């Protein structure tokens with residue numbers, strides 16, 4: 001009994017130290033990925049820190065420090081003779097697409113800015129964005145200006161999480177109506193969903209709605225050029241009072257990973273303005289990952305932690321939704337849920353809505 005309690009306490013103490021030293025472990029992993037140290041151990045296990053240092057032409061000191069931290073953090077195992085091999089956690093860091101999208105998003109987009117978490121939380125402004133440019137008010141109009149590594153990590157993260165759900169969402173849409181005519185892709189970003197929709201419904205056309213920085217770039221994108229004749233762009237900044245105009249007659253409005261870019265009150269007015277733009281009988285489809293409705297703890301943790309990106313880097317006031325809060329917003333905005341489709345892709349729920 002006493003022994004069990006002592007072990008339970010030591011496990012708890014270890015879990016707490018993982019948190020206390022989380023940035024140290026994180027940056028050691030980052031260095032091990034960037035130097036190729038982790039990959040070298042994975043490909044040629046059984047070497048010593050020194051032998052990898054020699055092969056990679058990095059200082060033996062660097063390899064020794066990384067080996068100590070990674071072995072203690074269960075990313076590597078080390079034999080009594082000092083030979084190294086990787087654990088399944090290292091395999092995730094090297095080969096699992098989700099882990100890598102999340103890791104590089106954390107490292108290249110957020111890490112420096114996260115230092116301003118307290119200010120951002122208390123002042124409801126993305127205080128960490130100053131790490132890129134002190135003049136920027138939100139991240140969205142500046143996505144094309146991010147430094148190359150940050151831009152790659154931002155799109156890698158965004159695309160990984162939404163692309164997985166697109167095909168499944170298109171299946172649901174096709175089962176509800178095999179012949180959608182006109183899509184309104186709100187917050188369409190680089191046009192990936194618009195393109196997938198136009199492929200799936202060959203008779204359809206699309207309105208692509210976003211900030212000018214995205215609408216002006218869209219039709220020149222190489223992958224979008226073949227679809228240009230079927231797409232019209234509409235520029236809007238939803239943070240002004242603008243109404244959504246020019247989409248009369250459309251039968252499907254679509255918002256994917258979009259409402260989470262806004263505070264609840266902003267999201268509500270966006271939904272209301274969208275409802276006003278919808279003709280009777282039109283559908284609104286909303287695709288969002290819901291923090292509290294995940295099947296796996298790994299997904300819940302990823303989403304909950306990612307919310308801090310919205311706080312510190314993106315806008316200072318939004319987060320990934322919990323299910324009840326989003327359903328309440330729909331209702332308050334005068335929309336009725338027709339059906340819900342959870343667990344699309346890895347972690348998304350698709351809501352099909354109509355005017356109440």
Ligand SMILES: C[S@@+](CC[C@H](N)C(=O)[O-])C[C@H]1O[C@@H](n2cnc3c(N)ncnc32)[C@H](O)[C@@H]1O
Pocket residue numbers: 140141158159162186187188189190193209210211214236237238239255256257258261
């Ligand atoms: C996270 S991205 C979503 C991209 C895409 N829909 C997806 O599924 O991955 C959010 C999009 O909302 C747009 N956005 C953010 N703030 C906006 C605003 N105030 N007005 C209009 N669009 C905005 C951004 O430009 C971006 O394209």
